[in-house]
Amino acid sequence: MQVYLVGGAVRDELLGRIIKERDYVVVGATPEQLIKQGYQQVGKDFPVFLHPKTKEEYALARTERKQGQGYTGFVCEFSADVTLEDDLRRRDLTVNAIAKAQDGNLIDPYGGKQDLDNRILRHVSDAFSEDPLRILRVARFAARYHYLGFTIAEETQQLLTQMINQGELQTLTAERIWLECEKSLTDGAFAEFLNILAQLGALSAISPALAGNWSDELYQQLKNRYAYAQSQNITDQALLFAQATASLTQEEIKILSQTIRLPNDVRDLALQLNAHQATLSSQTITAQQLLRCCNQLDLWRRPERFEAVLKAVEINQAASLANQKLLTATKAAKAINPQQFITQGIKGAAIKTALEQARLEILQQYFN
Template sequence: MQVYLVGGAVRDELLGRKIKERDYVVVGATPEQLLQLGYQQVGKDFPVFLHPKSKDEYALARTERKQGQGYTGFVCEFSANVTLEDDLRRRDLTVNAIAKADDGTLIDPYGGQQDLANRILRHVSEAFSEDPLRILRVARFGARYHYLGFSIANETQQLLTQMINRGELNTLTAERIWLECEKSLDDGAFAEFLNILAQLGALNAISPALAKNWNNELYQQLNDRYAYAQSQEITDKALLFAQATSSVTANDIKAISESIRLPNDVRDLALQLNAHQATLTSKTLSAEQLLTCCNQLDLWRRPERFTGLLLALEIANCGIFNNKQKLIKATDAAKTINPQQFIAQGIKGAQIKTALENARLEVLQQYFT
């Protein structure tokens, strides 16, 4: 039995990047052998095991055979006879197909080290085109390593274009598309991710609503916003994704939510930023407008919505916007008004709501005329 470190950990170590997780491939072993050694099996479609102490993932060397459509239509074949080179051949990019032995020796049958040196993302084999998910993965890697000068090899771009033109992206579920978007948001390279998809002609297949609004100005704007968010160590995915939809319509956001299957909190913040951005940043904001906004956001029961929206506006402005501190003071003061003080005065029924509205408006008028 031989064990090798593979994939992203080897790639990032060679690039001098921090290693986030370590994956291993096991050659010349059976599931029974690993179970006897105390490994815990977690894979259903193919044997993946957790190390009894480190909990790192160890997968038996395997090959894949396409059977059916989409990114799930594969049959995995594994046995003690599958070689390391066989296992590496099924991987997507040469830079991800490098293995490292315990003694530090690198096994690189497909030229991954040379492509790392040349800053090239190149597919390992023609089998690459069997998995449509790799279109998004290549775009994500291209975005993540853009700052290092990486580009997609011409022949890989041609293969990606052929896959896109065949409609391969239509086989991906909306949930799986969001997962790739989520990973790119984590990378801090979402603007570049969308831009690569647009250049490849894939963005329209993922989200027509995003594609129709994509242009160089928006690309640069998003780069600036994400750079600011990174400088402030802001990593919340809802705050970051909302920047990409701040200039589209509410109906567009709802369409994007369906095609990408946004989590509810991501969708809701995108809609809130879309609805209230112009009002809250206006130099002529009135107390009445602010009260309407607060009511629509249900500030009184869900204050975190308003807090999140203000932070989203700050990112969009690439800095503290003029109204922010005054908005915080005004709404904090208005939140101290509660129904109990009117009930104690003997006010009943629908009149309580009217009294609340009037009292909150009076407070807000101290800050916004």
């Protein structure tokens, strides 16, 4: 039984990046052998096991055979006879098909180290085209390593284009597309991810409207917004994703939210930013406009919602706004207690009217 470090950990180590997780492949072993040594099997279809102490993933060397459509139509075949080279051949990119032995030696049958040195993302074999998810994965890797000068090999671009033209992206589930978006947001390279998809003709898988609106100007705007967010250590995915949809209409955002099955909080903030960014970024905002915005966002019961939209507007403008004045004014308006009107003998619907007027008068002390 031989154990090798594989995939992303080897790639990032060679690139001098922080290794976030380590995956291992085990050659020449059976499930029974690993279980006997205390490994815990996870999943029934794939021979993946958790180390008894470190809980890191150890997978038996395997091959995959396409059977059916989409990215899930694979039959996994594994045995003690599957070689390391066989296992590495099923991987997507050469830079992800490098293994490291326990003595530190690299096993690199498909030239991944050279492609790393040359900053090239190249598919390992023609089996690449059997998995449409790899279209998004390659775009995500190209975006993540864009700052290092990585580009997609010409032959891989041609294969990706062929897959896209054949409608392979339509076989992906909405949830899986969102997961790739989520990973790219975490990478801090979402503008690059969208731009690469646009160049490949694949951005419509996320949003036909966004694909139709895409331009170099929008790309630069998004880069500026994300650079600002990074400078402010903003990592909330709802705040970041909303920047990409700020140019869409409410209806287009709703369609997008179904196309890639956005989490509710991400969808809601995208819609709220779209609805209120013009008002909250205005240099001439009035108390009446601010009160209307507060009512629509239900600031009185959900102040965190207003604050999130305000932060999203700040990122959208890529500059700190007069946020403190807005927050101070709305906090003062929120502090008004309806009980004071009840004490005055005001009843029923008149309480709401009096409360609204009192809040407006507070806001008018800050905005005319």
